[in-house]
Amino acid sequence: MTDTRSHAVRAVHISVDEVELAAELAGDEGRIATSDIAEYALWLGDDALILAQQLGAWIAHAPELEEDVALANIALDLLGHARSLLRYAGTADGRSEDDLAYFRDEPEFRSAWLFEQPNGDFAHTIARQLAASTYLCVLYERLQRSGDPVLAAVAGKAVKEVAYHRDHAVQWTLRLAGGTDESRRRMITATGDIWPYVDELFRDEPLIDRVGDAAVRPSTLRAPFEGLVAPVLAEAELEVPTRFTASGGGRRGEHFPTLGYLLAEMQVLARAHPGATW
Amino acid sequence: MVIRDVLLTRAEALEAVLGAPPTVVPADGTDLERARAAASTVCDPELPVLSIADLGVLREVRLDDGVVSVTVTPTYSGCPMMQVIERDIGRAVRAAGLADVRVRTVLSPAWTTAWISAEGRRRLEEFGIAPPTGTRPIGPIQGGLHVRCPHCRSLNTREISHYGSTACKALYACRACGEPFDFFKDH
Numbered sequence: 001m002t003d004t005r006s007h008a009v010r011a012v013h014i015s016v017d018e019v020e021l022a023a024e025l026a027g028d029e030g031r032i033a034t035s036d037i038a039e040y041a042l043w044l045g046d047d048a049l050i051l052a053q054q055l056g057a058w059i060a061h062a063p064e065l066e067e068d069v070a071l072a073n074i075a076l077d078l079l080g081h082a083r084s085l086l087r088y089a090g091t092a093d094g095r096s097e098d099d100l101a102y103f104r105d106e107p108e109f110r111s112a113w114l115f116e117q118p119n120g121d122f123a124h125t126i127a128r129q130l131a132a133s134t135y136l137c138v139l140y141e142r143l144q145r146s147g148d149p150v151l152a153a154v155a156g157k158a159v160k161e162v163a164y165h166r167d168h169a170v171q172w173t174l175r176l177a178g179g180t181d182e183s184r185r186r187m188i189t190a191t192g193d194i195w196p197y198v199d200e201l202f203r204d205e206p207l208i209d210r211v212g213d214a215a216v217r218p219s220t221l222r223a224p225f226e227g228l229v230a231p232v233l234a235e236a237e238l239e240v241p242t243r244f245t246a247s248g249g250g251r252r253g254e255h256f257p258t259l260g261y262l263l264a265e266m267q268v269l270a271r272a273h274p275g276a277t278w
Numbered sequence: 279m280v281i282r283d284v285l286l287t288r289a290e291a292l293e294a295v296l297g298a299p300p301t302v303v304p305a306d307g308t309d310l311e312r313a314r315a316a317a318s319t320v321c322d323p324e325l326p327v328l329s330i331a332d333l334g335v336l337r338e339v340r341l342d343d344g345v346v347s348v349t350v351t352p353t354y355s356g357c358p359m360m361q362v363i364e365r366d367i368g369r370a371v372r373a374a375g376l377a378d379v380r381v382r383t384v385l386s387p388a389w390t391t392a393w394i395s396a397e398g399r400r401r402l403e404e405f406g407i408a409p410p411t412g413t414r415p416i417g418p419i420q421g422g423l424h425v426r427c428p429h430c431r432s433l434n435t436r437e438i439s440h441y442g443s444t445a446c447k448a449l450y451a452c453r454a455c456g457e458p459f460d461f462f463k464d465h
Binding site: 077 | 358384387389443444445465
């Protein structure tokens with residue numbers, strides 16, 4: 001670039017070389033997912049969608065204004081991931097992201113039970129965030145190298161965002177666990193209530209064998225998850241809870257009982273006024 | 279600044295403080311140059327101080343057989359302004375006399391604050407938003423990033439909240455002048 005160009009032209013210079021551009025095009029919307037990869041995209045997309053919907057319910061109810069804003073921003077990131085993933089999943093059979101979000105019934109969702117756990121009190125939401133964001137960090141870190149270019153592109157963006165979500169969850173975990181007697185009591189209860197739902201995240205369903213290197217094998221994420229979360233729980237002086245392990249079954253369409261209520265609230269407007277826009 | 283007229287729009291207020299946006303569509307020049315310049319006049323509605331070119335959201339403008347193809351990438355995955363930006367690009371390019379314009383959004387390579395131009399950083403700071411520091415935090419607990427107060431230039435600042443008014447910002451306060459301000463997070 002020469003200095004003789006006008007300011008206007010300098011401002012529009014875009015430094016994209018041909019190699020980068022080829023990578024961009026590979027991740028473009030023109031690609032159609034196979035039915036198996038679409039199913040895997042639904043796992044991830046539904047996890048993000050359900051968690052986003054849950055966090056959105058905190059707006060105007062969080063302990064302080066900054067937390068309304070923080071949880072809403074986290075929800076917005078997750079909604080962005082969900083939209084990309086559902087849009088891609090829909091290419092397999094011609095459904096739109098809205099078709100998938102608003103017009104599927106409970107057994108057609110593929111979210112894991114951790115993401116379906118109710119908000120509870122603020123400590124429950126933070127315990128859920130600690131587990132969920134840590135899992136999403138290790139998942140997207142690996143999924144960036146997916147053999148599927150669209151999943152790799154979504155993960156490459158998401159991995160930076162979920163790192164912020166984890167920062168937020170870790171800071172609150174330490175603050176609540178090390179705060180007052182009441183906040184510590186609640187954090188202990190919440191961790192104990194949430195942790196039984198972590199195990200499901202690391203189970204390999206038959207689908208994983210069929211999608212090959214497009215997916216990250218869930219069982220391989222357990223060790224890096226533990227590696228990240230154990231020091232946080234130790235610093236917070238929280239015991240790793242091992243009370244029981246929930247049955248789960250979200251990947252097969254068997255859901256925690258509260259999911260139906262969440263879906264009813266999320267879907268009622270779209271179903272009452274199909275195709276409505278503003 | 280003193281707001282003299284409550285009817286002043288946000289864009290007008292910005293222009294009063296910062297001067298007109300730097301990008302103008304040249305009347306002459308090739309179709310491609312005009313298309314690029316027109317696309318570059320578009321701003322993120324949540325950051326009207328920056329053009330999408332300065333923000334690094336505008337990735338490429340091409341002209342093939344009379345069709346203008348504009349490629350953009352979102353800052354954050356959930357950016358709610360992408361549809362508005364896509365619409366505004368279409369309008370701006372058509373207003374420059376190029377009727378056939380297509381805008382597409384790509385996710386990869388992922389946007390980074392490293393793509394914000396030097397001019398963009400300068401305008402952010404003048405607007406009262408501390409620009410990214412260029413040092414991405416490592417590890418779960420952020421150390422003391424040297425975020426400079428855009429009002430008094432003090433480095434004695436503190437984070438109030440990890441998240442601010444939009445996904446791309448955190449909320450800070452200055453210990454020296456006492457003013458709160460937005461910090462455009464390194465990403």
